[in-house]
Amino acid sequence: MNQKIKDLVEILKEKNIKPSYQRIKILEYLVLKKNHPTVDEIFKDLVKEMPTLSRATVYNTLDLFKRSELARVVTIEDNETRYDAEVSVHGHFKCENCGTIFDFPVDEKALYSDALKDFMITEKNVYFKGICPKCHNTNK
Amino acid sequence: MNQKIKDLVEILKEKNIKPSYQRIKILEYLVLKKNHPTVDEIFKDLVKEMPTLSRATVYNTLDLFKRSELARVVTIEDNETRYDAEVSVHGHFKCENCGTIFDFPVDEKALYSDALKDFMITEKNVYFKGICPKCHNTNK
C-alpha cells in the first residue's frame, strides 16, 4: 500500500506535478476504481476521508491530469463528464439500463480512414451504447 | 425549395411527428447546414426569421428528433451538445484550432470486438480530435 502511494507520487513527479495529498488521493481513486467516475462521484467518495476537500480542487486536479495526459475524459453522455486513468486507446460501452461503463479493445489500424490522411489526430474516442449481457438476460 | 419543404414534411410524418412550422424549420436547418450545430447556434440563427421562437422549443424538438432517430447527438466535447441529421454510422473529427467538425467514414465491421459479442449495441460513436489540414498548414 505504501509502495503504491510511492508509485503514485512517482507518476505525478514524472509529469512535473507536485504530489499534494489531494492529487495523490484523486489519482489513487482513478487508478484503483476503474469505473469511469463522474466528478461528483469522486468528490462524494473522497470527501468522506478528507472532510475539507473542495469540489473546486477535484475539478482543478482532473483538468490538470487531463492536460498532463494522466487521465482522459469520457464524454459518452452529454450530461456527465467522466474520467479514466487508462489513457491508451480503447472503447467505452455504456449500458443504458444499469449505467455501467465497460472497456473494450479497439483496433486502431481498423479505425484509420483515408479521409483523415492530412489531419493531425491527437485523440481518439469510441463510444457505444446499448444493453449489457447482465441486463439483457435479466429482462427476459 | 417548396419541394424540399414538402420532403421535410414527409420525413416528419413518417415518424408520426406533426409537421409544425418550428419542427420543419429546425429539421431544415439540420439537413441543409451539415455543420453539427449546437442548440444555441440553431436557436440564434432561426430566431432571426422566427422572432417568437423559444429555446425550449428548440430543446424539445431536438429531443423529439433524437428519440425518433431523425437526428443524432454529437457529444464530442463535454460542454456543448451538437446535433446531426445524418444518422448513419460515421465518425466525427473536431479541429481544436478552428472548431470545425468533419465527418469521416468508419468501417463498422472493423469496429467490431469479440468482447462485445453478448452486448446489444444500439449506438456507435467515433470521435477524433486534432488539427485539420487548413489550420495545420496555416500554422507552419
Place this chain on the structure above:
DNA sequence: GTATCATTTTATAATCATTATAAATACCTA
C-alpha cells in the same frame, strides 16, 4: 528558525446550459 514568496486548496459566488412549469397559442374534430 523566521520572513518571504509562490503554489495549492478552499469557500463562495457567478455563469451557463438544460430542464421544469404553467400559461398562451395553434390545431383538430364534432
Place this chain on the structure above:
DNA sequence: TAGGTATTTATAATGATTATAAAATGATAC
C-alpha cells in the same frame, strides 16, 4: 363555432462547471 388536445412560449428552477479571492501549505533565503 365550441371544446379538447397538442405545441409553443415565457419564465423560473436546477445543476454542473468556472471564476474569484482568501486561507493554508510548501519552498527558499537569510
